[in-house]
Every structure is written in structure tokens, then in C-alpha cells.
Amino acid sequence: MCVKECVCVDASLSVVGALERVMRRCVGPHGGSVLFTRDSGGTFITRQGQQILTALNLDHPMARMVLECVCTHYLLTADGSKTFIILLSTLLQRIRDVTHTHRKTCLDSMAAARQLAHQLVEFSRVELDDVLVRSVFPHASSLFRSQGGAVERGALQRLISGYVAGRLGSGQAELLTGLLCDLYLKTTCGASTVQPIQFLHSQFSLLHTLVPGLSIGQSLVLEGLVLSRDWSVWKEKEEPVRALMLCESMGMVASGVSVCAHQDWAQRAEFMLEQVWERLMSLQVHVLLSTVRQPQCVLQWAELNDTAVVECVDPTELDLIWQISGAHAVTHQALGRIVTVTFCKRLQVGGCRYAHVGLHPAAPVHAHTLLLCAPTPGLLQQCVCVCEGALTMLQRVCQPLLRQTLPPHQTRNSDVCQTPVLNHSQNTSPVLDHSQNSSPVLDHSQNSSPVLKHSQNTPPVPAQSDSGGPVVCAVLPVGGMFELLLHDALSHASYHGYTESCRLLAEALLSVPRTLGLHKPHLQTLPRSLCNQRQQSAVGSGGSEFRSSLVCVESVSCKQQLVVSVLECAVRMLCVSAVLHTAVTYSP
């Protein structure tokens, strides 16, 4: 038994439209959050688009397909899921409008829509890179001041706060941004590499500790690692000491051999332990980190011999310590892995105790731990998700630096010189310039939503197009700047063979700044900064500078990925012509 459901553009549109209505509540820093209760009864708060969509347990096959696309996109950039839905919805709407006017039947319009979508994807593959290099990158600035990837706190803060602001309440977002910057800067210990981002991203689950019940303002970044357990035997160590990692019990039955109950077996086991003690003493091991529970006699020995012990440590934590220690780690034949810890402390916070060890700052990273406090576990979880997302996003932004394998003299020296860098010292407010002809101006006369109107006489200024390539780790101010620039480029230049599809995309792109602007009381900030940019790059004064230090930024490469992902999703949706609902009967 099958039920056939014809899918035309309208059907896809209604599905995406429904999703869009949910998303619109949570977009941007002024959107709200969603409270989600699990089937197990736990509550969870979120503002991340991908999580909201997943939580909905979508039923319609088309909706599930959209969710799949959103998840794929999220894995790549950890950003833009809400914009994804909004952009997709507007794009489908435009396609529907265009195709409906010409054709009568559903099948006809479907074919036309499909053709348009294919054209768009092809455009994104062939031309989009060039378009961005010509018209978006000249306005962008690099996140990094120098070639090696050293990042200043101010620049990092703008990037992270741009990300966090859309995902947490205002007060919390500010605090979390500061914490993440602290974590990153302390972990890099001033070195100019991007490896710490990879390290933080891959090990974040071990680099944070959650404390429910305190207000979020009490969170902080601590030196060293906080283990998930408390010391079984606690001896405070201020100076570097050696630590032994154990993966099995040191007691008599540790090795799994059967106990032989002949005369004196117990004494013999005791004797074997004595030998181990002597070896430990000779190696000057004063800390035992064990993944399993140790017998009482081991603890007693430790108590008497000034040795700290922590039991039941997560093995991955030990691996991390081993990995960070690098040069300070040795392997002993009989005992196992031995590392040096710089201090042993007991961290007492919020009624819980944790073992806290310090590690030598090894080459690229200096291990630090983020201590996150919040009144409820749900809020804590939200903060953790935001942190993880922010780190994924950072990693994505820094990918070009990681890929750079060219020798130093070839790495686009000219580009680096001309790369505009975020200026942190200037704090002046944005300069107003309404007289600029080339700048898009707001048209309030038609309706309340901001509509951008272009004066026709000025072509876009292709600044820096000859500089040899796009800016490394380029960033733009948040709030639809990227979409406006791309819209501008697409609607003014003509690309052979893609005229209609470009116009469609250009119109659809405007929906993003429009949505963000809806909540904003001060609409003027956006075009103002844009015209400011224009003026400076036209003059060629060596780079655009963001005048206001409050402007948050977002990555251009994430945004580009977003456009590509949306176009691909649209094609996938439009390729479906029918849904077959098969009724499966289960045999008992």
C-alpha cells in the first residue's frame, strides 16, 4: 500500500515556511530562547537552530531532509543554522514567484524551478569565489595581526561575542565571551600559532568543569587541569613532583592471577608490594593517578609516605596529561607512565571537590581549565554547547592558516601587508556620511521593514582585486553586512548565463539583514558602517578600519559555506517530485 504525494514548489515552501516561523523567534541577539523538555523529563535551554530543529522530532520527510542539510552545514561551521532556514525559505519563495508567473501546470513550474536551482549551484561552484574576492574581501579585515596567527584579545573578543550573542542572554553572553577569550589566550601562552585552537576544540570536553548552583558570574579560567574526581589521599604539593599513572590495581589481585592459598601467601603479596613501594620511593614519585580503585593498603601507604592519590580518573584525562606533558614524560619499564606535575591542589567549589593538577607549559599549549558556573544544569549545558560551537567556528576560521604549507617567503607577503587589520586602539563612534552616492540608503517611506535602495550610477569598486588573493581569515561586521555586499555585487555585475539566478539570489539574500534589523531599534548602524567601508576602500587608504570597537564580527568563509549549503539544499528539495508513503505492516 502506497500513498503518493505530489510535491511541487508550494509544498516545499510550506514546510520550510513552518520551520522559518519557529526560527524567527530566536534569530539574532534580540531573539528569545527555546525551552526543551526531553522525554526523560530533563529540561534544556537552547537558541541554536540545529538543536531546535532536532528537538522538534520532525515528521514530514521534506522537513527531515532540510534538517539533514542543516546538520551537515552545522558540522562544518557550527554557525548559521537559523540564517540557513530563513535564506532557504526566501529563496524558495523567489523561485516560486518567478516560475509561477510563466507556467500553468505544477509539473512545468517544477521543472523550471529545478533548472533555476541547478543554475544557482553551478554559479556557486564556478563564480562565487571570484565574486567574493572581487566585492566582499576588499571590505573584510583579517582576524590576525601577523602572519603567524597571533590574535589580539580585542579582535578575538569581537569574533566570539558575535557568535555568542545570538546564542545566550545578554548578560551571560558578555561573561562567556570574556571567559572564552581568557581560555584561548591563556592556553596559547602568547605563542603565535593556531594549534591551540585545534587543541581546545578537540579536548574541550576535558578542559571544562561544571558547577551548578552558583551564579554565572563566578565562572573563571584556572591554570592546569581539573580532574573529574577528588583526591583519595590529599597532600598539597607546591613544587613540581613526579606522578605515576596507573591503569590497574596495585593490590595483590591486581593482575588477575588466581590467589594461591598456600602458606604465607598473604605475607608474600605484602612483600611484593614492599618492592613496589621501594621502587616508587627511589623514583621520587609523590602522586598516583589511577584509573581504577586501589586497595586500602595502597592508600594507607600513600598517607604515610606523603603521596597524593586520586582514584577512578577517566583514562582520557590521563591520556591528555600524557600528551600535554611531552618532554616531561618518561615511561618506566616496570611501573608505566611517569609525568611531572607542577602542583597538586584540591579545588573546592560549589560543595564539590576536585583534584587539580598543574602541568608544564609545553610547546604550543599551556593547559587551562574553564570552570563554568550557572544556577541550573540546563543553563550549564547551554553554555557548554555555545562554547563548543564557538571553538568549532574558530577552528573553521583558522583553517586557511592551518593549510598554509608554503615556505615563508612565498606566503603572499603583499597580501599580508595590505591586509586591513582590526584596529583596536580607536574607539570613536562611526562617522556619519549620508552624502555618499554609492552607499545604499535606507528607504523608510515604503514600509516599516528596511528596504535597501541602490543608486544606479556608481559601479562597485573592485578594490584590491589585484592583490593576489583573498584576505586570510577574513571577518566582516555582523548583522547582514556579508549579505548586503554580496547582494550588491550580484545585482550590479552581469554574469554570463546566470543573470536570472543571480538576481534571485541577490533578492533572497536581503531577507537576512531585514530579519536581523526587525528587532533593532537603531537601524542606521548597518548602512553607516557599510558606507564608511566603501569610502575608505575607494580612497585606497591602505585598508578599511572598523571605527567602532563595539562592532562584532563574523567569518566570511563561514558565510560563504552557508550560501553554498543553502543552494545545495534547495536543489535537493526541488529535485523531489513525489513522496511515497509506504504503509508497513509488521508481522506479530
Place this chain on the structure above:
Amino acid sequence: MSRLCKKKPSVFTDDPLANSQVCQKLTLLGRIVSSSYGPHGGLKQVHNNVGGHVVTTSTSSVLLKEIQVSEPLLKLITTAILNHTERFSECGLFAAILCLGLINNAKRLDLRTSVAIKVYNHLLEACNRYLSEDKCICKVQIEFSSCQLLVTLAQTVITSKPACMLTSKEAQYVSSLVVQSFLRSVPCDSPGKVCFGRTVILSIEGESVEDSAVFPGLLVEMPEMLRSAELERYGPGLYKLVLFSTSLAGDLSEIGEATIEIHAGVNPEGMVLDQLLKLGEQTVRDEVSVFACQKVIHPVLQQYLREHGVVVIERLGRALMEPVCQLTGAQEVASLYSPVPPEAYGQIRGLCVRRCGSRELLHLLPSGDQAVSTMLLCHRNETVLDELKVVCKKAEHVLRLTLKDPWALLGGGCTETLLAAYIRHTSQGTHPDVLSAMGISRSELLLGVDAFCRSLESVALSLRQHGQDCLIDLSHAHNWLSHLDTQGSGPVSCGCGLIEIKSDMNWTPLNTGYDPFLPAPITNSTSQPRVLDSFSAKVNALNVAVEIANLILDVKCIIRDVN
């Protein structure tokens, strides 16, 4: 495969705060918490519909744990408050009332949520700044040279929990006991690192409250075979004690999962018993007087030890091990195969028997000034005793918090009215730059300020009894309660008891508006406050309440997984 079923789509609720059902539930929770607040709060009896344990309480930590809420928004509030009370023991109801007030007032005044959140955050910062300043007039410095303020602090905690069923005399007695045990737990001039002592609470049902007491040292169950006459020879003097954490029952339980091969002619039980007796011999040789074990001791060993005049204490339990170590300086011995090292022995100053009602307890006296004490709590029945135990723990925790922040806040609603008056006054002159940074207009700010201050004042209002009026004086901004019996006559004294009544004072009812003024500090007053609240607990409660209120105001929809 037949078990596999499709997941149902989630249920989507839009704008939950506009939903009348949710609002009703919020109001109900508000009524429950505000009616339980303070010394005159009503008790709540909680029982489920299939019978079972009945709980009578007005303490937030017990009450909120017992009420099962299904509404996700309410669950968010209750878990946040339970987490707070777990950390700080106190001010849970304060946080709940404030949080619900903030949500309610934002809705009542029709504030946009983003505006309300911004203003609340801004005002919270202002409050935190003011409370941490030295010139803040809501707080009193705790001086440890006199214990008057400490007793007041403990007494406020105890009297604010009416479910303890204490008369005022009893409350005073219990608070003095709490302060006593707290002072005992602070070590005197011990060299090196200072380690906090501990108080073990023992409860005995059916005796009067006046029989409660605090003893230095530890009280443990009287061993069955011990006669009190045998203890007479343990007068003042130093006695050795050995403490085992491993089982001395003669079994091979420590071996765990491993297989045992037994050679012919070998008797493992006999071997272990021999080993036990060797231990016994060693302890007798080392002149040990008390032989204690966390777990069970083999009867033969017990018999042997008793014959040699050693007092045997078995089945101490894990909870008492650390206090015994701390009291005696002994180290837990974990192995019976090696001789007990000499440094593992501990010392006590003597043993005696304490009788309380029908129970006999063995008292281990400390050899020095170890900060270990036992608090014996007595009350008439189980329900009130449970509550009293919880309350005493809370009171001691509150006292400990003063060591970190040696401050206390004025109680009786005075801190709330003072803070509200201060916030009203200072936000009058908010700089336009601050407003533009927040992106709100002045009128929106003033609305937000009104919502915030009214919420604070609603906490003070919850303190009144039925038929009473809450008043605020227009010079110091303290909270005053009117006479209960005689209608219309003026108040007697302010909530915290710091100000006496004067002829030139003006009052206005708290829930009506008043012109903003800066609360004046109290000069040349000799009176001490009668009601004090914990500083750390209240500041954290304030922060938690505002954060949770903001979180809830921010929720635009609820997605409920119904699988």
C-alpha cells in the same frame, strides 16, 4: 522489530508566559513560597495521593524537593533554587519569591522582555556593587570578639523555620548550642595549615529540647558487651587507640573476584584468624586501650582483646571514620598482614558514658584541642526532629560562611526595602550614555526599576501576618510591621530591630509608591540588630533569582518531547 515505533513529533508551545495555564501555575507557586516565608510563615504538609510519608515543613530545600512540578518553566525555577540551597543552605524562599516577582512584574507592567532583561541585569550589577561597598548601610560587620551577632545570625535561621516547633526560649537555647559547636569547630592556635573541625549531629527522639547539648569529642554507640563499670579505670590520662578500616571478621572478602586455589591441608580461615590474633597480641603489647574498627571484628579476637582489658568498638561506619581520625590523630589501618606502624596509633584523653533518655552512648574525649564535637539534638517527635536537624545544619553552615565574608545583612525585610529605596534613588540620575548603551529609553528604564524594586519589596511584604501592614519609614527606609491587634496604631519597631521609634518619623505603606530618597545611615544608635541574614547566601540568592527570571523571560517557546 515489532517493538520499533515511530517517534512522535514534539509538542510546540508558543510564548508560554502569555499562556493562562502557565501563569496560573506560576501564581500558585508564588503563593506557596511567599506564604511559607519567615517566622510567621505557614507550614506546608506534603503527601502524595497514595499515602506514604507526610512531610511538614516551611523550609525551601525540603518543600521544593517534595513538590513535584511538571511545568518545565517551574521546574527550571525549583532546580535553580535547590541548587542554590545546596550550596548556601539559606535564602531559598527569598530567591523564589524574588524570581517570581520579577517575572510577574515585568508582565504586569507590559515591559518588552529584552528591555526587562537588560534593566534587571543593570540593576543587579548596581546592587552587587552597592552591597560590596564599605559604605553600604544594609550590612553589619561580624566581629568574632563577641558572639552576640553570631547568636543573632543563628537565631534568625532557627526562628525563620516555624516547623521546628520551638518556643522562643528553646530557639535561643538551640542557637546558642549551634554557635557553641561552630566555635568548637574552628581550631585555635594550631600551627601550620588550619584545617576545619567538624560537628557530628546525633538526634534522639522523645526527649525535651532542653536536653540537647554539645560535647567536645565524639559520641558513639555503646558497644554491647561493655559494662559501664569497666570504664571507671579510664579516668583522665592519655590512652592509645587503633583504628582499622578493613574488615576484621576473618573472611576473605578483600580478594574480590579472583579464584582461590587451596592446597591440601591448608585452612585459609584458620590462617586469617591466626593473623588476627597476632594483631591482637601486638596491640596488647603496645598497650592499646581502645580497638576500633569500621567494619565487623571476629568474636574470637573481640574476646581476646576484652580479656586483656581493651575496649572494643566495631561497626563504626564510614561516616564516623574521618571524625575519629581527626579527633585522635590516628591513621586508618588497612592491612592485617603487616604490623601496625607506631605512627598509626591515636590518642584520647578518656572514655565515659553519657545517658540520654533510654540511650547510652560512649564518649571519646579529645586529648588536645581537636576541633571535633558532637551535637546531641533532642525533640519531641520525629517530624520536628528531622526539621530541627536540617535547620541546625543550615545554621552552622551560615555561621561558617561568615568566616569567608565577615558580614551579615539586616534581616526582617529591612535589607530589601533599603535596597529598593537605594535603587529607586540612584536610577533617577542614570546617565543618558548608559541608556543609549543599553538601547532603551528613560521611561522604559523607570518601568524596569519599578518592577525590580516592587519585586524586592514583595519579599518584605511576605513577612507580614494576616491583618498586618508593612510600612516603610521615609528617612532610613527600613521595613516596619504594624500592630497586629490594635488597628490603626503605629508600628513598634522595625523588622531588624536596629531603629527605635522616634517622634519625627514618617511612614508610608510599602505597596504604595513613595518619592525616591536616599536612605540615611543610622547615627549614634546603641541598639544591636535583632534579626540578621547571611550575607553570602543572600547575595548569591539575589544573583540566582535575577538570572533565572531573565532566563524565563527570554523563553519564547517550549518544545516538549512526548515520546
